[in-house]
Amino acid sequence: xxxxxxxxxxxxxxxxxxxxxxxxxxxxxxxxxxxxxxxxxxxxxxxxxxxxxxxxxxxxxxxxxxxxxxxxxxxxxxxxxxxxxxxxxxxxxxxxxxxxxxxxxxxxxxxxxxxxxxxxxxxxxxxxxxxxxxxxxxxxxxxxxxxxxxxxxxxxxxxxxxxxxxxxxxxxxxxxxxxxxxxxxxxxxxxxxxxxxxxxxxxxxxxxxxxxxxxxxxxxxxxxxxxxxxxxxxxxxxxxxxxxxxxxxxxxxxxxxxxxxxxxxxxxxxxxxxxxxxxxxxxxxxxxxxxxxxxxxxxxxxxxxxxxxxxxxxxxxxxxxxxxxxxxxxxxxxxxxxxxxxxxxxxxxxxxxxxxxxxxxxxxxxxxxxxxxxxxxxxxxxxxxxxxxxxxxxxxxxxxxxxxxxxxxxxxxxxxxxxxxxxxxxxxxxxxxxxxxxxxxxxxxxxxxxxxxxxxxxxxxxxxxxxxxxxxxxxxxxxxx
Amino acid sequence: xxxxxxxxxxxxxxxxxxxxxxxxxxxxxxxxxxxxxxxxxxxxxxxxxxxxxxxxxxxxxxxxxxxxxxxxxxxxxxxxxxxxxxxxxxxxx
Numbered sequence: 001x002x003x004x005x006x007x008x009x010x011x012x013x014x015x016x017x018x019x020x021x022x023x024x025x026x027x028x029x030x031x032x033x034x035x036x037x038x039x040x041x042x043x044x045x046x047x048x049x050x051x052x053x054x055x056x057x058x059x060x061x062x063x064x065x066x067x068x069x070x071x072x073x074x075x076x077x078x079x080x081x082x083x084x085x086x087x088x089x090x091x092x093x094x095x096x097x098x099x100x101x102x103x104x105x106x107x108x109x110x111x112x113x114x115x116x117x118x119x120x121x122x123x124x125x126x127x128x129x130x131x132x133x134x135x136x137x138x139x140x141x142x143x144x145x146x147x148x149x150x151x152x153x154x155x156x157x158x159x160x161x162x163x164x165x166x167x168x169x170x171x172x173x174x175x176x177x178x179x180x181x182x183x184x185x186x187x188x189x190x191x192x193x194x195x196x197x198x199x200x201x202x203x204x205x206x207x208x209x210x211x212x213x214x215x216x217x218x219x220x221x222x223x224x225x226x227x228x229x230x231x232x233x234x235x236x237x238x239x240x241x242x243x244x245x246x247x248x249x250x251x252x253x254x255x256x257x258x259x260x261x262x263x264x265x266x267x268x269x270x271x272x273x274x275x276x277x278x279x280x281x282x283x284x285x286x287x288x289x290x291x292x293x294x295x296x297x298x299x300x301x302x303x304x305x306x307x308x309x310x311x312x313x314x315x316x317x318x319x320x321x322x323x324x325x326x327x328x329x330x331x332x333x334x335x336x337x338x339x340x341x342x343x344x345x346x347x348x349x350x351x352x353x354x355x356x357x358x359x360x361x362x363x364x365x366x367x368x369x370x371x372x373x374x375x376x377x378x379x380x381x382x383x384x385x386x387x388x389x390x391x392x393x394x395x396x397x398x399x400x401x402x403x404x405x406x407x408x409x410x411x412x413x414x415x416x417x418x419x420x421x422x423x424x425x426x427x428x429x430x431x432x433x434x435x436x437x438x439x440x441x442x443x444x445x446x447x448x449x450x451x452x453x454x455x456x457x458x459x460x461x462x463x464x465x466x467x468x469x470x471x472x473x474x475x476x477x478x479x480x481x
Numbered sequence: 482x483x484x485x486x487x488x489x490x491x492x493x494x495x496x497x498x499x500x501x502x503x504x505x506x507x508x509x510x511x512x513x514x515x516x517x518x519x520x521x522x523x524x525x526x527x528x529x530x531x532x533x534x535x536x537x538x539x540x541x542x543x544x545x546x547x548x549x550x551x552x553x554x555x556x557x558x559x560x561x562x563x564x565x566x567x568x569x570x571x572x573x574x
Contacts, residue, residue, distance in 0.1 A: 025505040027571045038561045048527045052534045059533040059547040067554025075562035090519040097525040097552040104532035104545035259524040265499030266518045369511030376570040
């Protein structure tokens with residue numbers, strides 16, 4: 001097929017991707033946007049296939065069939081609460097695809113057929129002209145090296161993120177020396193990339209890049225805790241896009257560059273939003289721990305004798321007389337699978353003429369927008385999901401706030417206690433409401449390891465126990481009242 | 482060098498376009514945005530097809546190409562399907 005026709009089709013595919021993301025700016029147009037984007041993908045793939053001509057399609061057909069089956073099963077069976085795991089896996093596969101493309105391109109241009117592991121390490125005679133004329137060859141080699149590096153980091157990093165989200169890996173491990181250990185690995189990997197660029201026949205250096213980058217991905221994510229996962233997932237999302245764009249430079253393929261850079265910026269912007277919402281720098285999330293506070297705050301001192309607990313039916317009595325209620329969900333709601341129960345409680349309140357809204361903190365849950373998806377699954381209309389900046393001014397006119405499974409994002413110390421590790425983090429000002437009900441298993445601290453003075457306030461009631469059970473009991477009591 | 486400069490221009494302009502587009506996506510749709518962009522990054526399937534279908538290349542290249550095709554297809558099919566599933570829930574109301 002004429003190369004111009006192929007590239008014109010790629011341009012059309014790129015336009016469809018852009019329109020697809022544009023559709024995502026409104027819930028109403030989002031489904032259509034996703035379809036347009038999928039159409040663009042179909043176009044790009046079909047044109048590429050047609051352009052391949054008469055070749056052996058065995059590997060292609062096998063790969064597409066296996067991938068389509070695995071992908072459909074994953075997409076159709078995944079629970080909405082497990083969406084962060086799904087996205088983590090998809091990030092990893094994206095990184096893995098870029099990694100293997102770059103390696104395939106490297107060995108194809110090299111023209112060697114290593115038959116054993118030993119041969120894989122034996123240098124061959126080659127120079128950059130095999131990869132392109134003059135500077136083009138050098139740039140192609142740099143792109144191959146970086147794609148391998150980023151792809152491999154994304155692959156293993158995403159699998160660690162998956163293991164953490166699935167709670168297969170509960171502890172945090174790291175390299176001795178933490179950030180310094182990681183920096184040494186990164187530097188070694190970059191030097192190996194340099195060796196490949198200088199002497200493309202140095203296959204051992206290429207194998208070293210793969211090995212070092214795979215390990216670096218493990219060590220980067222292993223020390224990071226569960227509540228920081230929104231940042232990690234967003235960042236790995238960005239990496240998978242950057243790897244795709246770099247692969248575009250290797251192949252001189254325009255649609256890979258357009259699509260890859262859109263994904264790369266998307267991930268970076270989400271990473272930035274998450275970091276701002278936690279008042280932490282990216283470096284701090286990746287390499288640091290929560291800042292050490294000057295004095296340790298004694299939980300007993302905060303809570304002693306000041307915490308009031310209540311039963312669900314007592315909460316229902318308060319709700320009866322309320323006019324406006326705000327529900328603040330956190331990761332605990334996902335853990336308890338309580339989103340449907342919460343919607344039913346909201347229905348019961350609305351049936352009594354109570355105004356109900358949901359206050360969503362940007363880092364509530366384990367990935368950006370996690371709470372919104374769960375509540376959408378429970379058929380909560382999206383206009384009731386109010387973001388932090390818009391819901392905060394309304395708390396003073398709110399009769400009851402129900403906090404379910406959220407902790408640090410409601411901690412007033414972030415606003416009031418200068419010198420506290422979380423000072424400066426934007427929070428939901430739920431303590432400004434007339435009554436606060438906190439549904440929680442115990443008084444145990446959240447991810448930041450801090451006591452929450454909100455729990456000890458005079459107008460706060462603690463309802464201990466399983467979130468779903470407590471909410472159902474509230475609904476029953478309210479319906480009987 | 483000409484073609485490289487063109488590709489670089491495309492890359493940089495796409496980055497700026499990306500920023501303009503993504504900042505307009507509301508927080509409510511951030512999860513579908515991530516899974517949807519995951520599907521888009523499955524565009525590596527195009528590169529994977531070229532690698533897997535390379536007739537003259539050694540076996541190792543075909544095997545790597547097969548792995549790449551499989552992984553990229555999972556991304557494309559899984560990404561679009563799961564995004565569609567989520568967005569359908571948002572559309573109901």
